[in-house]
Amino acid sequence: MKLQDLASVRSGLVLSRKQAKEPSEYRYPLINLRCIQQEGTIQLKEADIYEAKEPLKEEYLSQSGDIIVRLTAPYTAVLIDETTSGMVVSSNFVVIRVEDKSLLPEYLFWLLNTEKIKRKIYENATSNMLGAVNARFLADFELALLSVEDQRKIAQFNLLAKRERQLLRMLADEKEKYYAGVLNQAYKRAKKGK
Numbered sequence: 001m002k003l004q005d006l007a008s009v010r011s012g013l014v015l016s017r018k019q020a021k022e023p024s025e026y027r028y029p030l031i032n033l034r035c036i037q038q039e040g041t042i043q044l045k046e047a048d049i050y051e052a053k054e055p056l057k058e059e060y061l062s063q064s065g066d067i068i069v070r071l072t073a074p075y076t077a078v079l080i081d082e083t084t085s086g087m088v089v090s091s092n093f094v095v096i097r098v099e100d101k102s103l104l105p106e107y108l109f110w111l112l113n114t115e116k117i118k119r120k121i122y123e124n125a126t127s128n129m130l131g132a133v134n135a136r137f138l139a140d141f142e143l144a145l146l147s148v149e150d151q152r153k154i155a156q157f158n159l160l161a162k163r164e165r166q167l168l169r170m171l172a173d174e175k176e177k178y179y180a181g182v183l184n185q186a187y188k189r190a191k192k193g194k
Contacts, residue, residue, distance in 0.1 A: 005100070027049055
């Protein structure tokens with residue numbers, strides 16, 4: 001079954017079409033390439049502010065359950081949740097909005113980030129310098145559907161594993177700060193002792 005039979009697949013907004021020429025009251029957070037992390041998350045502090053000349057339609061804004069896929073390498077897919085909904089999605093990305101109950105967005109998110117699927121995307125990328133893939137490739141993407149229950153199990157395990165990796169990274173960062181603090185204190189004490 002093709003992805004387009006189960007979901008809408010379209011490119012993001014061409015920013016110049018709706019962009020205000022001067023500061024505007026219609027300000028939106030913008031998902032840019034810097035926001036998308038290799039592990040499939042959005043780094044909100046990297047988001048830009050997009051000033052539109054008019055209120056944007058819902059179709060141009062991320063919604064919880066959407067999957068956003070980079071059109072250039074590394075073709076990372078991210079799953080939109082409550083914290084990342086309402087953001088402008090630029091034409092650097094494809095927005096996949098699942099419309100059929102037989103496909104879970106969380107499962108599709110996992111599937112699109114597997115090595116096998118990423119390899120297929122690389123093989124179908126254009127040969128220009130950017131190596132961009134087009135939305136049509138993703139719309140025509142063939143997938144064999146598992147049962148919803150099997151999709152749910154895979155999706156839940158994937159999200160749990162992602163959360164664990166995220167917590168481990170945070171722990172490692174905190175440990176580095178702790179070690180640096182202890183070493184600095186030891187150095188200061190030793191220096192005073194001279």
